[in-house]
Amino acid sequence: MELEEALTSYLLAYPGFTALIGDKLYPDELPQGIKLPAVIYSKVSDVKEHTLVGQNRLERPMLQFSVFASTKTAARAIANQLKIALCDFQGIMFGLExxxxxxxxxxxxxxxxxxxxxxxYTEILEFEINYVKE
Known part of the structure; x- marks a missing residue:
């Protein structure tokens, strides 16, 4: 499973997050005519680790989540749920280490x-995700 798929599955299974946005989590851009609130995510950068024998399996992409809502309170509540779900996460996420x-x-x-x-109202969160690529 790719990182973006694992993150999407994880977040859409996270009750505090889905209670606020339902399933409105999209890659790269919002669909036309979508009703807010909603969240998009995109890869900002992807740092590769190298050793003398080649590229390491450890990857460190930076993912940006953009929360869109009609009130500041709603945008912040969704951003807080993203932080609770993702900050300091360690472990297996849908098959990814x-x-x-x-x-x-x-x-x-x-x-x-x-x-x-x-x-x-927009809240943008940027996360560095350190994981082992299969």
Whole structure:
């Protein structure tokens, strides 16, 4: 199983997270017309470990989760559930050996439509995920 698949399965099985967004967790971009709240994830970088004999099986990708909600309170609640689910996780996640998940960065923002009639609150969380690639 690939890392993104394992993370998606893990998060969609996490009750505190799904209680707030249902199954609205998507790779890379929100589907057209999706009702908020929702979360997207994307790989920001993928650091490879090397030794004198080649690439190590340890991978350290940085994944960014972007939470979108119609209120700041809702966006923060979802971001907090992501932190509870992922921060300091160690163990087997749907077949992948996760050595450590570390929260690296948090960003909050507010986006408005041109006429200010629509507001979208965003919480962005960046996690470094250390895992052993099969």
């Amino acid at each position: 996760i050595q450590y998940i570390r929260l690296e960065n948090e960003i909050s923002s507010l986006e408005r439509s041109s006429d200010s009639s629509i507001k979208v």
